[in-house]
Amino acid sequence: MTESDLRTHATEIHEQFSDQLEIDVDDVVERLDTLVNDYQVPISEARRSVVNTYLDEAGMDRDQLGGGDGGGNEQVNVADVDAPEEWVDVRATVVELWEPRADAVAQVGLLGDETGTIKFTKWSKSDLPSLEEGKSYALRNVVTDEYQGRFSVKLNRTTTIEELDEAIEVGDDSVEADGALVDIQSGSGLIKRCPEDDCTRVLQNGRCSEHGEVEGEFDLRIKGVLDDGEEVTEVIFDEDATEELTGIALEEAKEMAMDALDTTVVADEMRQKILGRYYRVRGPTFGRYLLADEQERLTGAVDADEILIKARSI
Amino acid sequence: MASTPTREVARRVFAREFNDASYTFKESDDDRAPVYVLLPTGQRANRVFLVGTLTETEDVGEDSEYWQGRVVDPNGDTFFMYAGQYQPDAASMLRELEPPAYVAVVGKPRTYETDEGEVNVSIRPESISKVDEATRDRWVVETAERTLDRVKRYKEADMEDPATDEYISMADEEYDQLSIENYRQSVVGALESLQDEQAEASAD
Numbered sequence: 399m400t401e402s403d404l405r406t407h408a409t410e411i412h413e414q415f416s417d418q419l420e421i422d423v424d425d426v427v428e429r430l431d432t433l434v435n436d437y438q439v440p441i442s443e444a445r446r447s448v449v450n451t452y453l454d455e456a457g458m459d460r461d462q463l464g465g466g467d468g469g470g471n472e473q474v475n476v477a478d479v480d481a482p483e484e485w486v487d488v489r490a491t492v493v494e495l496w497e498p499r500a501d502a503v504a505q506v507g508l509l510g511d512e513t514g515t516i517k518f519t520k521w522s523k524s525d526l527p528s529l530e531e532g533k534s535y536a537l538r539n540v541v542t543d544e545y546q547g548r549f550s551v552k553l554n555r556t557t558t559i560e561e562l563d564e565a566i567e568v569g570d571d572s573v574e575a576d577g578a579l580v581d582i583q584s585g586s587g588l589i590k591r592c593p594e595d596d597c598t599r600v601l602q603n604g605r606c607s608e609h610g611e612v613e614g615e616f617d618l619r620i621k622g623v624l625d626d627g628e629e630v631t632e633v634i635f636d637e638d639a640t641e642e643l644t645g646i647a648l649e650e651a652k653e654m655a656m657d658a659l660d661t662t663v664v665a666d667e668m669r670q671k672i673l674g675r676y677y678r679v680r681g682p683t684f685g686r687y688l689l690a691d692e693q694e695r696l697t698g699a700v701d702a703d704e705i706l707i708k709a710r711s712i
Numbered sequence: 713m714a715s716t717p718t719r720e721v722a723r724r725v726f727a728r729e730f731n732d733a734s735y736t737f738k739e740s741d742d743d744r745a746p747v748y749v750l751l752p753t754g755q756r757a758n759r760v761f762l763v764g765t766l767t768e769t770e771d772v773g774e775d776s777e778y779w780q781g782r783v784v785d786p787n788g789d790t791f792f793m794y795a796g797q798y799q800p801d802a803a804s805m806l807r808e809l810e811p812p813a814y815v816a817v818v819g820k821p822r823t824y825e826t827d828e829g830e831v832n833v834s835i836r837p838e839s840i841s842k843v844d845e846a847t848r849d850r851w852v853v854e855t856a857e858r859t860l861d862r863v864k865r866y867k868e869a870d871m872e873d874p875a876t877d878e879y880i881s882m883a884d885e886e887y888d889q890l891s892i893e894n895y896r897q898s899v900v901g902a903l904e905s906l907q908d909e910q911a912e913a914s915a916d
Contacts, residue, residue, distance in 0.1 A: 578761050578851075580722050580818045581839070625761060627724040627858050669801075674763065674816025674841040676850050697846040699910075700853040702903040709860050709899040712867065 399434050399441060401427075407445055414449070418456040459558075471539060477513030477571060479551065482544040488551065490516075491534045491566045499596045505529055509537075509551070514571030515682075517550035519543075524555045534566040535559055547685045575633070575688055576678035576696060577626030586621050587665025588651045590614025618648050620668065621687075624677060632687050633679050639690045643677075644668045722761035722818055724855040725751055726898045727789035730760065734831035735886040736823050749821040749833065752887040753862035753895055754869070754880035759820055760835065762791055763843060763851035766815045769806045779806035781840070783815060786852055786902040793819060793835040802837035809842065816843045816851070852906050856899045863896050 408426035415421055426448060433444035453459070473487040490509035498506050505520040505528065518540070520526055529535060538558045540551040553559075585600055592599045592606035593615050599606050601614045620635040620643065641647045646654075646668060655661040681691035725733075733749040737756075748756035764783040767790075772780045778796040785791070795802035802819075809815065819837035826832060869880045 578722070578816070580759075580761055623719065625722045627761070627854065628721060630719050630721055632719075669839070670841060673839055674761075674818070674843050675847055696850060697844075699846075700850050702853050702856070702906050705853065705856050705860060706900065706903040706907070709856065709896060709903065712860075712864055712896065 401431075403441075404430050404434065407441060411445065411449060411452070415452050415456065418458060419452060421452065475513040476509060476511050476516040476551075477569075479516060479542050479549045482542055482549070484542045485539060486542060486551070487536070487538045488516075488540060489534070489536045489562065489566055491568050492529045492531050493568055495529070495531050507531070510568030511566050512569045514569050517548070518553060519550060520553040524553060524557065526553055526555075526557060527559055529559070534562040534564065536562055572680050572682050572691060573688060574678065574680045575624050575626075575631035576676065577624040577631070578674060578676050579622050579672055580625040580630075580674070581623040582665065582669050582673060583621040583623065583632075586619060587668055588648075588655050588661045589617050589619055591617050616648060616652055618646070618651055618664075620644075620672075622672075624679065631679075633681075633690050634684075634687045635690045635693070639693060640668075643693060644671050646671075720746060720758040722759040723751065723755060723757040724762075724851070724858040725757065725760060726787060726855055726859060726895070726902060727762075727764075727783075727785045727791045728787060728898045729753060729859065729895045730791060730821070731789070731833050732887070732891060733757070733821065733833050734823055735882075736821075737882075749823065750879065750882055750886060751862065752883055752891055753859065754866045754877060754883040755862055756879050757821055759818065759838075761816070761818050761851075762835075762855075763814065763816045763848045764791065765848075766809055766811045766813045768811055769809060771807075777803060777807070779803050781806045781815075781837075783817060786905040787898050789898070791817070791835055792832070793817060793837050793840075794822075795837050795840075799837060802840045805840040805842075809840075814843050814845060814848045816841050816847060849906060849910075852902050856903050859895055860899050863892060863899070866892055 404427050408423050408430055411426050412421060412423045429448045430444050433439040433447060434441055471485050471487045473489065476488060476490060488509065488511065490511045493508040493510040493515055495505060495507040498504065502522055503519055504522040507518060508515050509518045537553065539556045540553050543550045543552055590601040591614055592601060592609055592612050594609045594612065597606065597608055599608060601612070604611055604614065606612050618637040618640040620640050622633050622635065624631045624633055635643055637648060646664065651664045654664055654667065676696040677693055678696055679688060679690045679693045681689045729752055732752050735750045736747055737750065738745045738747055746758045748758050751757055762783065764785045766781060767784050768782045770780050771777055773796065776797055778794060781793045783791045783793065795806055817835060817837050818839045819835040822834050822836050824832045824834065866880055866883065869876045871881060871884050
């Protein structure tokens with residue numbers, strides 16, 4: 399490593415301590431040089447070591463460091479998390495806290511910044527302070543994770559949490575799709591879910607793939623396909639959205655199935671009401687699905703004039 | 713995700729162009745690879761979505777039920793569809809529906825060569841549903857827009873350029889270039905008839 403590269407690193411470290419310590423850039427360069435060139439330590443590790451030395455001298459904690467980077471992580475926007483197992487820093491607001499489903503998890507929920515939202519998990523054994531809903535934090539040293547195409551961040555023992563005075567605004571990461579509803583897939587209509595704690599799997603012939611034969615709980619759902627002639631969007635409508643879309647509520651669906659001694663009549667009835675119509679749907683994405691938060695039937699008059707003028711002119 | 717086969721988009725096309733789409737092909741040698749018809753404006757179609765007026769249904773089967781449905785677009789051109797025992801939902805809709813009615817149809821293009829060597833293009837419906845006039849009107853405008861985009865792309869393409877879209881080049885080879893003008897006319901015709909209907913409706 400050249401002298402000028404070392405000097406760049408040294409200047410950055412110097413800046414981090416300029417308020418607390420009377421140190422001289424040359425001194426920092428010398429320490430880095432010893433580690434990197436004499437002991438062949440990688441520069442990132444050398445920086446860590448030198449920073450630690452100065453932290454000790456100043457009697458400071460790592461997370462008190464201003465400027466520069468606290469531990470060599472990149473600060474990322476939550477929408478930019480696109481790979482697992484990366485150490486990053488985020489500045490985000492706690493949008494929602496969910497009920498942890500296992501003792502190993504202290505807190506779980508949703509973090510958001512200007513670019514969108516991301517799930518977070520905080521382990522019990524990490525022994526970190528509690529996050530509060532609605533507050534904004536700088537979280538340093540969190541690890542990214544991925545499950546079925548969805549990314550999350552995990553807080554761990556080395557994570558530092560600093561509450562921010564400023565409120566970080568949470569951006570909207572929902573997407574909009576419109577088109578004709580061209581298909582209602584199997585697993586739609588009146589379904590049964592596994593009643594076991596932590597399990598909401600949809601039963602197949604009365605069986606849960608995890609818990610075997612169980613007494614299921616009824617639910618309404620539609621897995622539909624919106625198609626605008628250029629691309630398809632798979633949409634999941636939950637109980638409320640399904641009722642709004644079809645006018646069929648859970649109780650009514652149960653009665654329909656009871657009368658017919660068959661649950662499939664519900665999906666058949668729903669098909670007749672919504673298939674082939676145009677809709678606009680908004681909501682967040684989950685894997686390859688859009689989860690419908692808002693929906694409207696597109697029935698308004700459409701304007702043909704503009705296209706007609708274009709068609710006549712070519 | 714690479715592991716999930718992507719669902720084929722349902723193309724929007726007026727009956728005149730659809731019925732001219734006699735050239736079919738596959739993208740791979742796999743037996744189960746999807747079959748596409750080539751739209752004369754230069755786009756492949758493995759599925760179509762259409763909304764029009766169901767004017768006639770008839771059981772044309774000999775041993776078992778085999779329903780034919782005729783659905784007419786605003787230019788008066790007809791889509792033909794056939795549903796038998798393997799399309800039970802669509803077949804029962806054709807059995808039960810009373811023409812005339814607006815219907816929305818999702819289906820797969822199928823071609824059939826007659827004894828005279830002509831290729832007939834029809835639809836094997838996946839679903840048929842009864843819809844209202846607003847849905848039909850929206851489909852007409854949407855289909856006009858999509859068709860016009862294809863016509864425009866076709867007209868602007870340089871067939872000598874190897875970078876030209878492969879389906880446009882394919883259409884240039886397989887179909888008569890002059891027919892492109894017909895599809896522009898079907899866009900104009902469909903929109904004009906829609907405007908006439910709307911003018912009549914507001915005059916009433």
